């Protein structure tokens with residue numbers, strides 16, 4: 001089914017964002033692993049997998065709309081030097097993702113492409129969950145202090 005060209009361009013921009021986030025979170029997740037912060041490693045690894053799924057869904061949709069998925073384009077990757085920086089950069093990127101999905105949903109609706117808007121709304125809800133996670137980590141660091149927070153991250157996640 002031939003899709004609206006503006007919608008396909010917006011989907012490709014979101015695809016670049018998702019691929020960038022996947023790469024950034026993989027590095028952040030492995031940094032946490034190398035420091036022995038098992039719980040943070042697992043949490044960020046799970047987010048990297050979420051972003052990879054978003055990239056897959058965007059590729060599926062672009063192909064359905066007879067567009068060409070562009071997977072060779074990445075935004076600049078921002079690697080934090082320590083845990084607060086890692087959480088801070090990821091939080092900023094998740095807030096930017098919420099804005100980008102809201103804008104793309106508006107565009108898809110204006111183009112009368114409700115199924116694309118539905119897909120983007122599903123992804124948006126997951127991005128809001130990622131923002132929520134980062135905010136909770138930042139709150140915990142503020143409330144219990146960085147050292148206590150980090151001490152809690154060394155325990156392996158059960159299950």
Ligand SMILES: [Fe+2]
Nearest residue numbers: 018050051054
């Ligand atoms: Fe995502």
Ligand SMILES: [Fe+2]
Nearest residue numbers: 094097127130
């Ligand atoms: Fe996300």
